[in-house]
Amino acid sequence: MYNTSYKDKALAFEKIIHIMQGDLQKLANKGKVNNRFIAKQNRILKTLIDYFNEIENHIISLQGQLVETQIANSNHREYLTDRITKLEAICIMHGILDFPRFMAQSLNTLSDWAEDLYKDEKSFMLSHSLQEFIRDLSEAERIVIEKILFKRIHRKVNTLLNEINRYQKRKIRYKP
Numbered sequence: 001m002y003n004t005s006y007k008d009k010a011l012a013f014e015k016i017i018h019i020m021q022g023d024l025q026k027l028a029n030k031g032k033v034n035n036r037f038i039a040k041q042n043r044i045l046k047t048l049i050d051y052f053n054e055i056e057n058h059i060i061s062l063q064g065q066l067v068e069t070q071i072a073n074s075n076h077r078e079y080l081t082d083r084i085t086k087l088e089a090i091c092i093m094h095g096i097l098d099f100p101r102f103m104a105q106s107l108n109t110l111s112d113w114a115e116d117l118y119k120d121e122k123s124f125m126l127s128h129s130l131q132e133f134i135r136d137l138s139e140a141e142r143i144v145i146e147k148i149l150f151k152r153i154h155r156k157v158n159t160l161l162n163e164i165n166r167y168q169k170r171k172i173r174y175k176p
Contacts (some may be wrong), residue, residue: 013052095127
């Protein structure tokens with residue numbers, strides 16, 4: 001769980017604490033230091049040990065959180081990859097082979113296109129494979145298919161052109 005460097009340093013810290021405790025005990029046994037000095041050194045050692053133990057617990061907690069986060073990220077990445085694969089499969093089933101071209105568009109552009117198509121209930125966007133199919137037809141067949149597919153759009157365009165023409169005629173008529 002720990003890397004070797006940290007493990008080595010933790011062991012060295014524990015070893016040095018034991019050595020300091022032993023040295024302090026030797027000094028106390030020889031009577032070379034007073035009780036106040038021994039008590040002070042023991043408080044310092046206790047504080048160092050408490051700090052070390054607290055850090056150990058914190059590191060163990062953080063490592064547990066890291067493992068949980070890695071698992072959650074892995075699961076989420078798998079979920080997103082699965083969703084993208086499903087979306088690509090749906091696109092292929094519907095003849096949308098230029099999926100990468102759409103993915104290269106910004107989210108705003110795609111949202112605007114989708115909103116425009118949704119607002120105009122009977123509008124649609126031809127898939128790449130259908131466009132290729134139509135393009136490969138003879139000119140007569142292509143004209144028939146396009147008339148059928150774009151009948152409503154042609155009607156809208158003609159209506160707009162007629163309105164523009166009427167507007168232009170009124171504008172000309174009212175010229176002084």
